[in-house]
Every structure is written in structure tokens, then in C-alpha cells.
Amino acid sequence: MAAKFGVNVTISAEAARPISVESVTPIGIAGYEEVLENGLHFFMTTAKALEALEAKYKAKKDASQAFKKGSIYRALKGIEDQAVNTQIILSVFTKDDDSDTNDEITECKKAVSELTKAKSRFGYNPNLIIAPGFSNEDAVKGEIEKVA
Numbered sequence: 001m002a003a004k005f006g007v008n009v010t011i012s013a014e015a016a017r018p019i020s021v022e023s024v025t026p027i028g029i030a031g032y033e034e035v036l037e038n039g040l041h042f043f044m045t046t047a048k049a050l051e052a053l054e055a056k057y058k059a060k061k062d063a064s065q066a067f068k069k070g071s072i073y074r075a076l077k078g079i080e081d082q083a084v085n086t087q088i089i090l091s092v093f094t095k096d097d098d099s100d101t102n103d104e105i106t107e108c109k110k111a112v113s114e115l116t117k118a119k120s121r122f123g124y125n126p127n128l129i130i131a132p133g134f135s136n137e138d139a140v141k142g143e144i145e146k147v148a
Helices: 046-062 071-081 102-122 138-147
Strands: 027-032 039-043 088-093 128-130
Touching (some): 027 071, 027 102, 039 046, 039 102, 046 071, 046 088, 071 088, 088 102, 102 138
Parallel strands (some): 027 088, 027 128
Antiparallel strands (some): 039 088
């Protein structure tokens, strides 16, 4: 009735919902993932990267093969939880199961430095670089600063 007398009425749902953020800042992730080949991989959105990983996990599960989800999957889930859609550039390395982490730190440093080749291969340069599980290591942190 108020709308008939020149009063603007707005009806809205009061429930909380995530706000999707379309970002133009490509994210580079250097990490380990069993189901991906070592090297660089490119995905146009966070959702497409997760879909590709989950399809590979499903294929492994259907074939009754054992696998572990790696640091890249956890990082992508965190980015998805923040509702950020942007280009994702993955630099994958292999993680062995021994307790000595020196090999992984060296491999992670190499994976971070591989991200410098992303511009020539995919046309996108990662403006934000993360190395989940390894960013706290001085050697990896120094490599990230050098590449960024």
C-alpha cells in the first residue's frame, strides 16, 4: 500500500550469503599434489581448479588406489571458502613421506622459481604467490620475495 503513495519499498532476504569476489589478480600456488604431474598448471578460475582435482581424486578412488590430498587442494579450498574467483597457476612438486624436510624445501624453492615461466606459457603472471606449508621456511620465503 505504501508503494501507491510514492514511497519506495524494498523487500530483501535477511539471510547471510557469501559475496563472490571476481579478482583479476592471478594466484600462484607452489605445493605438492599426488594426482598432478610436476610442473606448471593453469586454471581460469578457482572452481575449475578444484573440479579438475576432484575429478582426479574420484578417478583414483574408483580405481581403488590410495592417495592423499596435498597442500594445493587445501589452499584451493581456502581460496574457495573466501569466495574468490581468479586465475590459478599451480607449480607442483613431489613430496616424499620421510621425516627429512630438506628435500621438500629444495623442491618447493624450485617450484616457486618455476612460476616465473608462467607469463610466457599461459599469458598470466601470478601477482600473489603462496607456498602452503612451506612459506614459513626462510629459504622458501626468500625465493618468494625474489620471484615477486
